[in-house]
Amino acid sequence: MSRQMVRPGGRSARVQASVHAAVRELASEMGRDALTVPLVAQRAGVTPSTIYRRWGDLQELLSDVAVERLRPDTTPGDHGALPADLTAWAEQFLDEMASPAGRAYIRDALLGDPDGGNAGQCSAYAAEQIGLVLARAAGRGERTPDVETVIDQVVAPMMYRILFRPDGLDAAYAQRLVAGVLAPAGDTA
Amino acid sequence: MSRQMVRPGGRSARVQASVHAAVRELASEMGRDALTVPLVAQRAGVTPSTIYRRWGDLQELLSDVAVERLRPDTTPGDHGALPADLTAWAEQFLDEMASPAGRAYIRDALLGDPDGGNAGQCSAYAAEQIGLVLARAAGRGERTPDVETVIDQVVAPMMYRILFRPDGLDAAYAQRLVAGVLAPAGDTA
Numbered sequence: 001m002s003r004q005m006v007r008p009g010g011r012s013a014r015v016q017a018s019v020h021a022a023v024r025e026l027a028s029e030m031g032r033d034a035l036t037v038p039l040v041a042q043r044a045g046v047t048p049s050t051i052y053r054r055w056g057d058l059q060e061l062l063s064d065v066a067v068e069r070l071r072p073d074t075t076p077g078d079h080g081a082l083p084a085d086l087t088a089w090a091e092q093f094l095d096e097m098a099s100p101a102g103r104a105y106i107r108d109a110l111l112g113d114p115d116g117g118n119a120g121q122c123s124a125y126a127a128e129q130i131g132l133v134l135a136r137a138a139g140r141g142e143r144t145p146d147v148e149t150v151i152d153q154v155v156a157p158m159m160y161r162i163l164f165r166p167d168g169l170d171a172a173y174a175q176r177l178v179a180g181v182l183a184p185a186g187d188t189a
Numbered sequence: 190m191s192r193q194m195v196r197p198g199g200r201s202a203r204v205q206a207s208v209h210a211a212v213r214e215l216a217s218e219m220g221r222d223a224l225t226v227p228l229v230a231q232r233a234g235v236t237p238s239t240i241y242r243r244w245g246d247l248q249e250l251l252s253d254v255a256v257e258r259l260r261p262d263t264t265p266g267d268h269g270a271l272p273a274d275l276t277a278w279a280e281q282f283l284d285e286m287a288s289p290a291g292r293a294y295i296r297d298a299l300l301g302d303p304d305g306g307n308a309g310q311c312s313a314y315a316a317e318q319i320g321l322v323l324a325r326a327a328g329r330g331e332r333t334p335d336v337e338t339v340i341d342q343v344v345a346p347m348m349y350r351i352l353f354r355p356d357g358l359d360a361a362y363a364q365r366l367v368a369g370v371l372a373p374a375g376d377t378a
Contacts, residue, residue: 110352111300123353152366156349157341163299164312164348165340177341 018044019051023065032104035062059112066108067118069101076129082137082144083182086154089133090174093126094158098169103162126155145181153181207233208240212254221293224251248301255297256307258290265318271326271333272371275343278322279363282315283347287358292351315344334370342370 022043026035037058041048055061076089096102109118127147134144145153154177161169211232215224226247230237244250265278285291298307316336323333334342343366350358 107299110296116355119353123349151349151354152346153342156346159349159353160312160340160345163352164308166305 015044015046015050015054019046019055019061020065020068023061024069032062037061057112059108060114061112062108063110063112063118066105067121069105070109070122070125072125072129076133078136081140082133082142083178085133085137086130086150086182087175087178089129090154090158090178091171093129093155094169094171094174097158098162098166106159106162123151123155127151130155150181154178204233204235204239204243208235208244208250209254209257212250213258221251226250246301248297249303250301251297252299252301252307255294256310258294259298259311259314261314261318265322267325270329271322271331272367274322274326275319275339275371276364276367278318279343279347279367280360282318282344283351283358283360283363286347287351287355295348295351312340312344316340319344339370343367 019040022040023035026039026043035058037048037051040058040061041051044051051061055064076085079085079088097106106122109122113119130147130150134147134150137144154174157177158169158174161173208229211229212224215228215232224247226237226240229247229250230240233240240250244253265274268274268277286295295311298311302308319336319339323336323339326333343363346366347358347363350362
């Protein structure tokens with residue numbers, strides 16, 4: 001995470017917004033590998049030392065931008081029942097994370113992250129969305145696994161394969177994982 | 190992976206061995222962050238251009254060294270039954286991978302790995318070890334899950350949490366994951 005606390009609306013928040021925007025623009029114009037701190041600073045209208053002071057180095061800045069891009073911008077859809085809700089969420093999560101852009105953001109988030117805060121934030125986003133899906137199901141009177149179990153049995157296999165073993169990742173895989181975590185006792189053999 | 194094929198015993202293999210050894214020695218003497226290609230080249234007795242030609246950059250070299258360090262150097266122990274064998278393997282895997290050195294190697298392996306070959310190799314090592322454990326159990330007449338299921342339900346949760354959610358990782362967690370993947374139908378609620 002960025003090294004200073006950000007007061008929403010303050011100068012610090014404005015600097016962050018303009019630096020993040022500069023990274024996104026330059027990355028789409030020139031490609032991510034061409035980015036340098038001086039280029040980003042020039043586009044954002046700040047000095048390079050502002051960036052070094054706040055983010056340490058380019059890798060940490062890219063990590064912050066990646067986490068921002070990985071933040072979910074919608075609430076999980078309501079399809080009337082837990083299996084449909086969790087399946088739809090898992091399919092969309094896999095689709096986004098396994099895309100070339102998603103993979104690049106995950107790598108960036110992990111890489112420039114000496115204290116693990118950004119990786120933890122990515123996981124917290126997923127846990128929050130799953131928590132919403134499960135709470136809605138519980139409100140309908142459905143039996144639900146807990147959030148950590150869904151992380152272990154649905155999120156972790158998808159993320160592990162994206163990073164280490166990317167063959168054969170498709171919607172059917174996400175569907176099988178969800179079916180597994182929701183299978184009632186006696187239905188898993 | 191390194192860019193050239195390595196003929197065992199040839200000059201190429203000797204260069205690789207001496208460069209890998211130089212990385213390990215310098216990392217333990219000076220810390221990983223102080224490594225540079227010229228320092229590694231000097232210690233290994235090669236020119237910097239040999240390293241750039243073969244590995245591209247320092248990050249790719251560190252990735253290759255990390256994969257080498259993550260290669261298992263023992264066969265999984267035989268404790269007479271699948272639950273004991275798989276539990277012992279999972280506990281040891283978690284112990285090694287979640288250690289500070291293990292975490293650093295995993296990050297290095299993922300980082301300097303533009304084509305995904307090194308991450309795939311890490312996963313292949315785990316799959317190979319699990320395959321040995323399962324084949325031995327099948328030879329005893331035990332029922333076994335398949336390798337990919339053990340990857341999804343045991344390896345993936347451990348690696349996901351090491352990277353994204355490191356709290357509460359202990360032997361009891363590895364034991365629960367193994368118990369889950371080996372639970373007979375009707376025993377999972």
